[in-house]
Amino acid sequence: MRNKISAPVPWRRSIEGWTDTLRAAGLSAQTIKSRRYKMVHLSTLLMPSGPKDVTTEQIVQVFARQQWKPETRKAYRNTISSFFRWLHKSGRRSDDPSLDVPRVKKPHAHPRPCPDRYIAAAMEMATPSERLMIRLGAECGLRRGEIARVHSDDVVADSAGRSLIVRGKGDKQRIVPLPDDLADIIMDARGYLFPGRFGGHVEESYIGDHISRLLPDGYAAHTLRHRFATTAYAATHDLFVVAELLGHESVETTEHYVAMPDGRLREATTAVRLDV
Template sequence: MNDKKLQPPPEWRVSVEDWVKSLIASGYSEDTVRCRRYKLTHAAIGLGKSPVDVTTGDLVSWMAGQHWKPETLKAYRNTLTSFFGRLQRTSVRPDNPAADLPKVKRPKAHPRPCPDKYILAALAKADETETLMLRLAAECGLRRGEIAGVNSRDVMDDLLGKSLIVRGKGDKQRIVPLPDDLAEAIESCGGWLFPGRWQGHVEESYVGKRISRLLPEGYGAHSLRHRYATATYAATHDLYLVARLLGHASVETTQIYVAMPDARLRAGMAAVMLGV
């Protein structure tokens, strides 16, 4: 994703920049604004008409043709609803065509923690950068975008060692404990842990690709976050603590991430065996 290369069509630019300014004025982070601007620009190019002429049918047809996963569809739906809502509030157009977009049905997810044997195999062939990415996901539970944005200034001392201030979804902050050697590596970088080619930091897609290529098919960065959740719950038996460490607003979301610890499953199996 590079919004510096991807620009909205001329008839969209004034409205897009006005909307972006409203996001900044509302306190959204630079990363969130950049991500939403990219999604809107992508939609503007794909729709192929002025924003004042776009209909609900246009939006439905375009989104249906993308064949995205539900999470991506929902993110685009939210972006379009926000943008056209701004046009309606500022009287650029009388309605919000995105308000009537179908709600995105998300299938019930199941925990899929990446087995440690695959993580260890990935670490064995990872370079220094990839090792840090793998560890931040598997040992700290960070999302791809959160890994991309790790900065030395976000390491802090706590009562027992070092922790990392993580800026997650919705610009919410949380504090995650860090292994000492990982904290040292982050502090010593003197800025972005994963700097971008020209400025800022790398994008989350870059992190995802680097991690996915090291893991077996079917496992990626998110499966490492599931591993972190499952291992932390196995050690603490505290779902609320796991939710806080993952940055979840609801424990119901956290339950999707936590697979039943193997030891408890084995104990259950032993209890029902007939002994024949």
């Protein structure tokens, strides 16, 4: 877990005011916690300047000094933009110094579905609880945080069987069909499937650490989600269906999760081969 840090005094009231607007907008507690952490961290890096006198140049210098991965850099850029946009619109500042901070282009990684042979080997070594984590990733396409939050009350029945209400990013919900035996296990939990030591559910990092420990280097929980996407697309040939199951708003995002089956690639190259 992250070490808890406090915002410097000059920043505290502004950060709390901004955080209140995130709550008023109905963002999930986890999203608010993550954004607040990033803004507090940025405020410590921007000291001794306060929110009303920090400049675009100072913000750019802070970003230039950080050795962040592209996705982390993008998340921090979005956070500081949200904060200063609120500060400007609320009349607490006459300008928005984040407007000219360079935008971050996040590179799209290639799909990396975890091979079934690695999943089978992991299942052999896993505890019963870890096997459930793996199945929810590989068979249902859940993210780490979504696996951590699985609750017996989220299992619902329809005419075709039982499904899971998945609470994803931004507290957006989607429905994912469940295998019967997995639905039984979740319902039998009578609460969180992975309860925390002091109430509630485990952290998403707990799920990620357990899955990563069981898979070979280079494969982690998210590669189970890629496996789900690739397998689901191979069965349906419908990106819209796969996007719905993954909780993606755009099929363009889903395309980066789906690896083209090796057989189809080989068929394509065989078809264009010259007969000489």
